[in-house]
Amino acid sequence: MSKVSVLVVDDAPFIRDLIKKGLRSHFPGIRIEDAVNGRKAQQMLDRDSFDLILCDWEMPEMSGLELLTWCRAQEKLKTTPFIMVTSRGDKENVVQAIQSGVSDFIGKPFSNEQLTTKVRKALGRAGKLGALAASAPARPTNTGMANDSLAALTGGKAEVVKPAAASVASPAPGFAAPLVQPAAAKPTAASGGRGQGQLRLASGTLACVIKAISLKEGLLVVKRGETLPQVLESAVLDLEQGEGGEVARLNGYLHAVAALEPKPDSEWLQLTFRFVDRDPQKLDYLSRLIARGTAQRHFVPGA
Incomplete structure (x- = not known):
């Protein structure tokens, strides 16, 4: 029986690798090729x-x-079958894609389970599920890792890196050192406005404050919840700036996670979010955000 073949098209190497390794971990017999943009995919x-x-x-x-x-x-x-992998969830975008003949959507960020479920569904409709099932291994046992991105990229062998609880993280390269003075008052989560946005993870959405931002990465502050964000976890950063309510959906992954306050039970986490988009429009948007002075460099929790 011939192998099922899949073409992965994305300008971000991290996302391409995430999809390819996620699929191969579930369907080792699958054939996967990739392209850096639509023009290359056409060829x-x-x-x-x-x-x-x-x-x-x-x-x-x-x-x-x-x-x-x-x-x-x-x-x-x-x-x-054509599945759009996107952070665009607006109604008009969905309608536009449906009218153009899209088969399904996968929203960024996504888990391995969401990815493989969509792939099975699409290939099942195309009558290719038999060939796919023939190459699928037995379902792997639970490794205890909550981070699908890390599991996919390391083959499920690496340990999840947990944030250091007793120290304040060093600033990311290229950023000025943040001036942080933890306050005794109970902080409230960021909900909107200058220097604020939301970080969408596969496990949920976190309000965040942007402490620093460059064309390469952003330094974010989020309130600690029951589930800790994980290093290498893919995510989407939504930023709304300007009077027109312009929204940028920036794709990336968590490069570093650490406690913001110098105490074991710190309520706030500092995340380094590394951008993976190569889209000139998004790079231009980032440049304008930087020029506007979007970041809250002197953000103090609870102030």
């Missing part, structure tokens, strides 16, 4: 056949929506 689809396309929406040169429209205009690709 690959012209010369090869694929059973499924997993594609990012926002990419340079050719977007996911443009690639989808092109695919549906090709006789051999009219019925090929």
Whole structure:
């Protein structure tokens, strides 16, 4: 029986690796190719056949929506399952993709289970589930890791890195040292406004304060919850700035997690969020945020 073939299209290497390794961990017999943008994917689809396309929406040169429209205009690709992997959940974007012939959506950030469930569903509709099942291993036992991104990228062998509870994290490279003076008063979570946003993880959404930001990464402060964010966990940072309510959805992963206050039971965490987007529009948006002085460099919890 021939292998099931999948084309992964995303301009962010981290996301491509996350998808490829996540699929291979569940379906070791699967054949996976990848492309850095829609234009490259076009060339690959012209010369090869694929059973499924997993594609990012926002990419340079050719977007996911443009690639989808092109695919549906090709006789051999009219019925090929096409899953859009995106942080865009607005109604108008969903409607636009449906009208263009999208098969399904995977929202960023996503877990391995969400990814494989969508893949099984799409290939089942295409009659390829038998070939997929033939290559699937027995379901792995629970490794105790809550971080799907880390498990996928390390093959389930690495330990989850937990934040150091007794020290204040050093500033990320390229950032000025934050002036933090923990207050005794009970802090309240950020909910909106200058220098604030929300961080979407597979496990839920966290309000956050942006302490520093560059084209490479952002230094965020979030209130500690029952589930700790994990190093290498994929996420989406939503920022709304300006009178027009312009929203940027920045894809990335957690590069570092540490306690903000110098005490074991610190209520606040400091996260280094590394951006993975290569989209010129998002880089331009980040440049404008930096120019506006978006970050709250002197943020004090509870102040």
